[in-house]
Amino acid sequence: MNQIKNIAKLLRPAQWYKNLLVFVPIVFSGNLANLHLLMLTFVGFLALCAVSSANYVINDLIDIKSDRRHPEKRKRPLAARKIKIWQAIVLAIVLLIIAVGISAGLDINFFYAVAFLFGFSLLYSLLLKREPFLDIIAIGINFVVRAVAGVFIIGVETSPWLIACVFFLALFLLAGKRHSDAAFLGKNAKKHRSTLKIYTPTITNALMIITTTLLVVSYSLYSFLSDNTSYLIFSLPFALYLIFRYFSLVYTGSPIARHPERVFLDLRMDIAMVLWAIATLVILYFL
Structure with missing residues (x-):
């Protein structure tokens, strides 16, 4: 066993x-x-x-x-x-x-x-x-x-903007993970991952801002330019909350930022994801 x-x-x-x-x-x-x-x-x-x-x-x-x-x-x-x-x-x-x-x-x-x-x-x-x-x-x-x-x-x-959203979502999660890994490992960070010599707080802060901006812009453009329906824009508030909430988890030292698979342990994220999913499905299939 x-x-x-x-x-x-x-x-x-x-x-x-x-x-x-x-x-x-x-x-x-x-x-x-x-x-x-x-x-x-x-x-x-x-x-x-x-x-x-x-x-x-x-x-x-x-x-x-x-x-x-x-x-x-x-x-x-x-x-x-x-x-x-x-x-x-x-x-x-x-x-x-x-x-x-x-x-x-x-x-x-x-x-x-x-x-x-x-x-x-x-x-x-x-x-x-x-x-x-x-x-x-x-x-x-x-x-x-x-x-x-x-x-x-x-x-x-499929829309190239949707694919862009997937790419920038990955960069957003990874930027948060690198920032959190460096903070968690502290002075020993460089010993465990050589790239953390480059991923200083200044660099990871910049990456977080850049990837957050790219993710928000790409999802907003997809919502506006979707071939299926223009109503997807109404799912944007839920998506923005999810992004901003995760951003806050990175900077409050949450272990979720080091382990994105644990995001379901955050109740606020769970509620927002469910609401976003419901809004998106209703818009795509019933409007």
């Missing part, structure tokens, strides 16, 4: 929320009620979860030594020696086989997207995460790939 728990931790299911971006095209194209397309998108979501977990396993294998020196990451199964290296390698291979099998059966372009996601994530683990600014841009690109993968599955066009 403990081994199953360790494997589950190694797969990092809490990070699968990123793969929900594959549902963005079907929701905003007005096809959510199409059960066939919805099922295909769900299957695509499973493929993305498999390839994402494979990447997390590989990343933990690469970072196993540095993770053992980190106050939080040292508790990861590989770093804590709860899972053997050969077991992790086998697990990564199995996950990749599952991802390839599912994606190849769905759509060739979706398969290419999954292959790119794996390859680019591997490049991130080996190189890009050690390059300031390129690290957050790389993760932003991976967010976009997940959304575009959803476009390939259902075969519809």
